[in-house]
Amino acid sequence: MRKTLIILSLCLAAASAYAQDAASVAMPFSVVPRNVRTLSMGGVATADAAAVRLLGDQSLDVNASWYNWAPNGASSSDINLDAFARLGSSFALSARFGMDSGAEYTIVTDMGSKGSTFAPTNMRADLGAAFKITPNISVGADLRLLSSSLTPKQSYTAFGGDIIAAAAFGPAKLSAGVTSLGTSVKAADGTSFGLPTAVTVAGKYGLVFAEKHSLDAAAQADFFFKGGLRAGLGVEYGFNDLAFARVGYSLGLNSPFPTYLSLGLGAKFFGVCVNAAYLVGSAAVGNTLALGLGYAF
């Protein structure tokens, strides 16, 4: 336990160093996990990709969530939809949609004169598919539309996508791929900024013991093309497949995604699940609260 605390302290300390290179990453909101369960488990999104899910036994998983994201920082109110549907034994489709409505800012000129206000918005829409190559190996791909509206007259759009391959080894699933491949965004001065493209590696392990207890663990590491690392680690305890408790840690090193600790609770009954996540340990995203409602079978 002591060792764990030391590791956590080192990680938090490392994360406190600001990430200048992260500034050059366009559409950073696109890396925010749009699933409450994933968020509460350290943001291990790759471990929960469609290709990984296809290797599981769920046929349908639909979630809706609301985030009060980063109330101490950018402060946005996010609405997310997340769906996975198996079509036959070897194919599945997935879709995601997220809309962030940021807090208003007052338009202040170069001279400091104040004018009207404006609330920026961010939008992400994904459509993906996964295919099982063998009973234990699958691949999946997402196509993504990203948009930011920053002023009454200026908005930015980019297209991207992920490619993930997954393999199952009994209760363990490994996945790897490339995320956020896509077009760049051109700033007002003509400079182009790329999406947060990263090589991602994730692992997931599920364990059921004493009949009513389960323990799922997941870990993920993203290596950004522009440098920087984000790593996530999450554990979920389940009781009788009815109630769940989750904890996670996300480490951002020169990453567009911050370092934080995540806590989560969940409940499931006849396929309907309710999830909550709460983030701590970060000046910017601390106190983030996420609530989700889903249905899966």
Place this chain on the structure above:
Amino acid sequence: MKRFFIVIPALAAFLFASCSSELEQVTQPAAEEKTELTEDDCFVPGEIIVELSDELVAQVEMDLAKGRFLETKSSAANSVFRSIGAISVERLYSDAGEWEPRHREAGLHRWYRVKYDPNYPRTKAVTSLDEIPGILSAAPERRIKPTAVFNDPDLRKQWHYYNDGTLTANHKKGCDINVLPVWERYTGGKNTVIVSVVDGGVDPNHEDLAGVVLPGGSSGSKNFVTGGYTIVPHSHGTHVGGTIGAINNNGVGCCGIAGGLNGKGGVMLMSCQVFQDNPEDPDHDLTGNFYDAMVWGADHGAVISQNSWGHVYVSEEDALKNGSVGYIKGAIDYFIKYAGIDANGNQTGPMKGGVVIFAAGNDGWSIGWPAAYDKVIAVGAVAPDFTRAYYSNYGDWVDLAAPGGSVHYSNGQVYSTVPGNKYSSFQGTSMACPHVSGVAALLVSHFGGPGFTNEMLKQRLLAGANSKVMPAASKIGPLVDAFGAFATGSTKPPKAVTDYTVSVHSNFVDFAWTVTSDPDDSKAYAYMLLASKDRSKLEGIDMLAAPEGVSQIEVPVGSIKVNAPIEGTLPGLEFVQDYFVTLVACDYSRNYSEIAPIKQVKTGTNTAPAINPKQSGSVVLKAHEVANIDYDIFDPDGHAINVEFTPGSAAAESKQMPDGSYRIVVTAKNADTGKYAAQYKVTDEFGAVTVETIEYEILENHAPVVKSAPENQLFTEFAQKKTFDMDLYFNDPDGEQLKYEITTSPVGIVHLNQVENVLNLTTLDYGVANVVITGVDVRGEKVSVDMRVLVRDPKSDPDVYPTQVKDYLNVSDGMEKELKVTVSSAAGAAISITSAKCDAFNPIKIDMRGYAPGSYAVEVVSEGKVHKTLIVKL
């Protein structure tokens, strides 16, 4: 139907009403003698003008400088000063400052005014002063009277009496009734003459008519509207009455043609009121019994009937077809026959019989009644330029033209009295008519007496009129000429000049002689100066058919009295030629005297015009400078000259100064840098040419530069003021005083007021304003400095701007403080953390050029307080 002839909305028609007339004897007012001036009246008491020698001038100036006004180094002068009771010695021409050198060159400094005891005999004082060594001449100071013959201040507005062509460009010289010579030579009107003004009531209480309007009563004025004797002042009647009889030389208002000479009035006006203001219908006057009104005048002493009214017709055709003198004929005939005559047929007034004078009418028609009745004198209206007034009726039946004025000309109407001690300008044949009545009144005043008849008066009026000046097409008769009416019929020429002097300069011959008398016109009207190379052409010359080869010019005598010196010049002769010269006196009727003794002269040569620069040296200007180069340009012979100016560039222009000299004004900014030459070319009327060239150089302009930039300004509340001297921020290498242009953006933060080089700033609202001060030189070269003005509430949050960042994000918090600034991405990653000191004008600048477009959270920690805001990077 009747109307009066002023061009205003037509007045109400009225019906003739018959009324028996009443014959009463008019008491003749006592005659008033014309005041003759004595010699004492001609000089200023106790003042003598002296001309000093240069030596005495030097002494006097030294004495005056020491404050010794009456104690000179000249014992002779001191003695005389004491004997005549001298009070002061002062320069006649004051020190002229910058013009003083020229004044001295002209000798003006040598003239002094000596004031002495006015009781000391003037002649003796002059003689005493004249004998002082160093006093070159001494003479009593003669009084000066204004050009106008009377002191009435508004006489200058009455072009209709004396039009010298200077009132406006449209006023033609001589388009008047030529009454000034009558006032000077004959009379201003006598109160034994009564003019019946059949019109609106003449204001008897007007300051310029007081005492000249017969009081209402059984033997005076009468109101034929009410039937009573109370005259109700009426603007039309008062205006007409003022033209005839407004008092002259009383120091107020205007003049009347027969308003006397000495401020006490001239002829008398009998107001026979037939128009009266209608309080219930201001556009239609009440009217009275015109028949009785006309007859009343004849029966009560008037010999002139003044009528500025007429019948109304629907059209010219109606007037031509149906018009006639009407029933008023009886009244007109009665006035003509019985005015000035008692019940027994004896002449009781200054004239036997009367004259009836009518305005022709304002319809612009070829007919007008009753003016067209052949027994009346019909008067048409002339504008100030000898043209028929646009409204005047016309035709062969119009006997005389007189000034009626026109609104189509600036100052072109007739100026006279209106009720309430006021004055106004009207136009119309109504205004022309009293001019003839006034002249008639003058004639009766002068010629009137036993045996003088209305026919004699009429003959003078018509025969003396000026038929040369009116275009035949005007069809309103000859222009009434007061002097001509007096002079007509004169048969005796003035006395010939027997002694005169001549001198020659260039091709001019100058004559000097004295005014001669005229047996029947008091004095000569004019002199004809004559010159010919052939003596025989002058001997026995017929002035009415002067032969070719005789040069002549007329010199009017004007107001110069008999035996007083007069001068004249005969110009335009050939150069260097022998001429025989003489002069002839004449009266206004062109009766010529014998010629004066013939003299022989030889004309001189023509001298080219002179162009004398008033200063020397080259003219070199910086781009912002202006140079004046003055010249005296004249013809030594006095010939007319034509001055041509070639500027050399747009920078130079020539103007003639009030004193007649010329000035080249070089305004350097109007031309490019370079050397130029301007030129005067002056040509006299005989072709002699003088050319003067002046070179001027315009130096290269140097743009202004910034000397020091103004400091940024921090204010913490509204209505704070601060003043800036903008000259401190700029320097112009050419030494030019720059002009400043001020802009501020955005508006509404500060109010800026510029007074020359001073900028006054007042805060209006919170915010930041950028004030740009631009110094501009004369060529438009400019340089600017910026000054940021921050009006900031000291309690406000830190300033984070702009919130739509393109490159740098600025963070400050008013006064100097240390801030910690953290910028986080939308995903929550802290991207930059900066801690530094800053102030309002030196904010922490965070370079966001490497930041991807998106929204960012900014956290500012200032003095332990955390402030958060959202920005976007574009």
